[in-house]
Amino acid sequence: MLEPLDRDQLQDLLLRLAVRQPDLADVIAVEVAVTQVRATPRAAPTHPPVDVGPIQRQVRALMHTSYRSYDSYDTSSAIAAGIRAILDQVRGFVEGGDSANALSLLEVITEEYSEGQHDFDDSYGTWRCLR
Secondary structure: OOOOOOHHHHHHHHHHHHHHOHHHHHHHHHHHHHHHHHHOOOOOOOOOOOOOHHHHHHHHHHHHHHHHOOOHHHHHHHHHHHHHHHHHHHHHHHHOOOHHHHHHHHHHHHHHHHHHHHHHOOOOOOOOOOO
């Protein structure tokens, strides 16, 4: 139906519809914004990729050293405090405008924490073997 219409006819049609249905103006605004974001070429990252290895090793060490404690409250508190300290390092990347590297670090933290949590979890009543 719209194919035979030229640009001016389409614009006039949209304006008339938006006047008759005010919610349609919001829908159009969102669609225009999405179209512009998709059409905008992304700039190359301004920051070189950071080595995630040190953060990965910090989280892994934190999770593994926590196994030595038999007090689950102390262990959980130690893990939480250690993760908070590591996240403070990531916050520096965010505040510096380096969201790509911050996201890379958060992915590594999440993966290592998740793997370590499976080993730490004693919900089945026995400690799992450490790797």
